[in-house]
Amino acid sequence: MLSGRELERYDRQIMIFGEEGQERLKNSKVAVVGVGGLGSPVAYYLAAAGVNLLLVDEQKPELSNLNRQILHWEEDLEKNPKPLSAKWKLEHFNSDIRIDTFIGRLTSENVGEVLKGVDVIVDCLDNFETRYLLDKYAHKKGVPLVHAAVEGLYGQITTVIPGETKSLREIFPNVRKKKGKFPILGGTAGVLGALQAVEAIKLITGIGRPLTNKLLIVDLANNTFEVIELR
Amino acid sequence: MIMKVKVRYFARFRSIVGVREEEFEVPEGIRVKELLDILKERRPELKNEVFAQDEDADVNVSKNGRYVSFDDHLSDGDVVALFPPVSGG
Numbered sequence: 001m002l003s004g005r006e007l008e009r010y011d012r013q014i015m016i017f018g019e020e021g022q023e024r025l026k027n028s029k030v031a032v033v034g035v036g037g038l039g040s041p042v043a044y045y046l047a048a049a050g051v052n053l054l055l056v057d058e059q060k061p062e063l064s065n066l067n068r069q070i071l072h073w074e075e076d077l078e079k080n081p082k083p084l085s086a087k088w089k090l091e092h093f094n095s096d097i098r099i100d101t102f103i104g105r106l107t108s109e110n111v112g113e114v115l116k117g118v119d120v121i122v123d124c125l126d127n128f129e130t131r132y133l134l135d136k137y138a139h140k141k142g143v144p145l146v147h148a149a150v151e152g153l154y155g156q157i158t159t160v161i162p163g164e165t166k167s168l169r170e171i172f173p174n175v176r177k178k179k180g181k182f183p184i185l186g187g188t189a190g191v192l193g194a195l196q197a198v199e200a201i202k203l204i205t206g207i208g209r210p211l212t213n214k215l216l217i218v219d220l221a222n223n224t225f226e227v228i229e230l231r
Numbered sequence: 232m233i234m235k236v237k238v239r240y241f242a243r244f245r246s247i248v249g250v251r252e253e254e255f256e257v258p259e260g261i262r263v264k265e266l267l268d269i270l271k272e273r274r275p276e277l278k279n280e281v282f283a284q285d286e287d288a289d290v291n292v293s294k295n296g297r298y299v300s301f302d303d304h305l306s307d308g309d310v311v312a313l314f315p316p317v318s319g320g
Contacts (some may be wrong), residue, residue: 154241156314156316219245
């Protein structure tokens with residue numbers, strides 16, 4: 001049951017998916033894997049919507065992260081691991097949700113234990129090696145996986161549903177390993193991260209049509225949103 | 232025989248060639264990978280792009296809005312889009 005406070009807090013979105021949709025969000029848990037440029041807006045908007053979170057990352061924020069990783073502040077630099085840094089702000093933002101954390105790197109050994117019981121996985125990682133690990137786990141357990149990646153003013157997003165769509169590895173069988181640092185603007189990660197958060201909410205509440213079998217390509221330099229059919 | 236295909240560039244590729252799309256006359260029935268070779272010849276600024284599918288993969292291709300592999304054949308009037316997969320987060 002939603003409390004009176006929750007009915008008021010989520011009033012504007014209950015207008016979209018009803019109290020039933022809000023109940024679903026309240027009873028769900030989403031894994032945000034990577035709490036950086038994408039993970040910050042994803043976790044922020046999911047917390048705003050009343051979704052319980054699992055935040056996964058092994059790093060501590062660095063100064064050069066702050067142009068995009070908006071959940072981490074100067075006081076967190078080199079000090080608070082990203083999941084804890086984000087958890088602290090998000091708990092002050094929405095005290096009604098539950099936020100679990102895992103500080104460490106996902107491996108084939110620990111992924112089953114770490115992601116146990118999550119309803120949706122949101123891929124906010126910066127490398128395909130770990131993405132393939134998420135993909136494999138998602139298929140083993142039948143959990144939807146919302147993928148996005150960004151670089152510069154450009155990004156891609158698609159939703160993988162085991163049994164319904166291609167796997168992430170089938171869509172991106174090989175991606176050239178980036179050497180060193182890549183260019184990125186905070187706003188680009190903000191756009192793609194906001195899309196990922198909406199995608200997760202669509203999956204949980206059943207509203208709209210998720211980006212299944214579709215790759216949305218966002219090119220902010222050239223003002224284009226292009227949907228490519230993956231089937 | 233000659234056919235016409237339209238090539239649309241995204242992201243980095245668009246910055247490199249400086250146009251959104253352009254039409255090419257190519258031999259009839261060629262495969263995607265052959266089109267990529269032709270592109271490198273006619274657009275020397277793309278010569279440093281690998282256009283590979285192996286571990287150096289740096290391009291994804293769609294034909295008429297659908298994802299295709301490098302072995303897919305092209306037909307007259309096809310619209311081929313090239314976009315680089317990105318990996319940052």
